[in-house]
Amino acid sequence: MLVTKKTKYTLGFAATSCALLATFQNFRAIPGAQSCSAAKVNEVLEGATPGKTAVKVNCSMKLNSTNVITKQVVIEGAASSGVVFNCNGATLESYGGGDALLVRSKAITKNGVKSWERPENITVSNCKILGGVRVYGMAKNGEGVDLRDSSRQDANHTKRVQANAPKNIIFEKLKIASEARIAFYVSPGVTYLTLKNSAIEGSSPLAIYLDAESGYNSILNNSINTLTDKRELIAVDGSANNLIQGNKFSSLSNGGIYLYRNCGEGGTIRHQAPQKNQILDNIFYYKNYKGSNPSIYLGARNGGKKYCGDDAGFSWGSSANDGDFARNNIVTGNKIYVRGVNEMIISSHASNTVSSNYTVTPETVNNPVVTPPAQSCKSIPVSGACSYDVGKFGDGQRGGVKGYYKLDNKCNYSVRVVASKIGSDSGYIPGKKLTIVGDRGYKYTAELTASEFVVRSSGGQQVCQINR
Numbered sequence: 001m002l003v004t005k006k007t008k009y010t011l012g013f014a015a016t017s018c019a020l021l022a023t024f025q026n027f028r029a030i031p032g033a034q035s036c037s038a039a040k041v042n043e044v045l046e047g048a049t050p051g052k053t054a055v056k057v058n059c060s061m062k063l064n065s066t067n068v069i070t071k072q073v074v075i076e077g078a079a080s081s082g083v084v085f086n087c088n089g090a091t092l093e094s095y096g097g098g099d100a101l102l103v104r105s106k107a108i109t110k111n112g113v114k115s116w117e118r119p120e121n122i123t124v125s126n127c128k129i130l131g132g133v134r135v136y137g138m139a140k141n142g143e144g145v146d147l148r149d150s151s152r153q154d155a156n157h158t159k160r161v162q163a164n165a166p167k168n169i170i171f172e173k174l175k176i177a178s179e180a181r182i183a184f185y186v187s188p189g190v191t192y193l194t195l196k197n198s199a200i201e202g203s204s205p206l207a208i209y210l211d212a213e214s215g216y217n218s219i220l221n222n223s224i225n226t227l228t229d230k231r232e233l234i235a236v237d238g239s240a241n242n243l244i245q246g247n248k249f250s251s252l253s254n255g256g257i258y259l260y261r262n263c264g265e266g267g268t269i270r271h272q273a274p275q276k277n278q279i280l281d282n283i284f285y286y287k288n289y290k291g292s293n294p295s296i297y298l299g300a301r302n303g304g305k306k307y308c309g310d311d312a313g314f315s316w317g318s319s320a321n322d323g324d325f326a327r328n329n330i331v332t333g334n335k336i337y338v339r340g341v342n343e344m345i346i347s348s349h350a351s352n353t354v355s356s357n358y359t360v361t362p363e364t365v366n367n368p369v370v371t372p373p374a375q376s377c378k379s380i381p382v383s384g385a386c387s388y389d390v391g392k393f394g395d396g397q398r399g400g401v402k403g404y405y406k407l408d409n410k411c412n413y414s415v416r417v418v419a420s421k422i423g424s425d426s427g428y429i430p431g432k433k434l435t436i437v438g439d440r441g442y443k444y445t446a447e448l449t450a451s452e453f454v455v456r457s458s459g460g461q462q463v464c465q466i467n468r
Helices: 013-017 038-045 147-152 156-163
Strands: 054-056 072-076 083-087 091-093 099-104 106-110 115-116 119-124 128-130 132-136 167-172 176-178 185-186 192-194 199-203 208-210 218-222 234-237 244-245 257-260 278-280 296-298 331-334 335-337 345-347 354-355 358-360 383-388 399-408 414-416 425-429 433-437 443-450 452-457 462-467
Touching: 091 099, 099 119, 115 244, 132 358, 147 156
Parallel strands: 054 072, 072 099, 083 119, 091 128, 099 132, 119 167, 128 176, 132 185, 167 192, 176 199, 185 208, 192 218, 208 234, 218 244, 234 257, 244 278, 257 296, 278 331, 296 345, 331 354, 335 358
Antiparallel strands: 106 115, 383 399, 399 414, 414 425, 433 443, 443 452, 452 462
């Protein structure tokens, strides 16, 4: 598609009609879509033909477990907001082996001004998917013409791309087996997407790709065992403020989670850097691999690609500097089977927090924490706070937890635990043990004993300790 000089890119219809929330946890304000008609269900169930390889779905439906959908399922535009697509165990298999499922914005041009109507508040669940899944707005990937032109328009590119891309999309209980294409692709600008309790297998260039200018996405409690030819399992390419937590990774010979910024490819300026991401409580399983590709790599490129100069001539983003700028990321609570933490976690900048990650064996995986030497009661101030906040760069969001304590004159504890900004608050208590629930449903346990106050995550990871 040719883009004329008249073409301007707006913040999108959906973005101008409502205020964006500044927190990680966005509310699903749009009502659910109506149920699909019998005619639409039949259209979905009909076998694909060369003349009709895709079907658009803008209504909610629940399939039967024996169904096999051979058309590409497309959930598109604002008219699809609120759709709940429950496969109920059915299989999606795209005709021709491409992406089996697309969630995308709808492009509209009026009086030379191009904008996108985006879908919001979509839930896709319980699907067996043979092929890829892709969510996109202005472009399928970082090299799209519209995206490239927007990146050169001014320094507001990230805001513009995010306003035009799908938002608040939930994928849960999927089983994805993709061959020869990226299994789960989160394209530029997509925000507040969640992939949880799913499995990604098969053979793919990558398992998951978080592309430029996307952010605030969550990859939670998934099993990722994808055979890749050359690349890592998860690429975080100029994507920020994401949460990758509680996943189990295997097939790690080509690397685990890599953070970088793909400077200049396709002539597109990458504005956003891979910053303020959180990689927490994941398991990286090695058995026989003895190579040097790390489990987690913060700043995997920092330029050096032949196309880095293709976006030259502007004073922002990767045009001004080819560096990754992978900074202010948090990596903690990760368990690495057999291999050493120092060789399997690499950070390129001191601003990244890398702590409390462990090498484990099957015998020690459930109890890897070594308790530090206890302090005496007299060495602790009369009042203060033991604070652990996994979302400290995001205003306390995403299930972060803070534990506060006070001491009376008898050196006894009074405890208050606050689970994130919109999570629950215990108030001050003299109790021995309590459970606190964070803003995304994550549970933390605060335990008060005769010698210490400890906060642990739902996975058993110790996140805060004060010794008497």
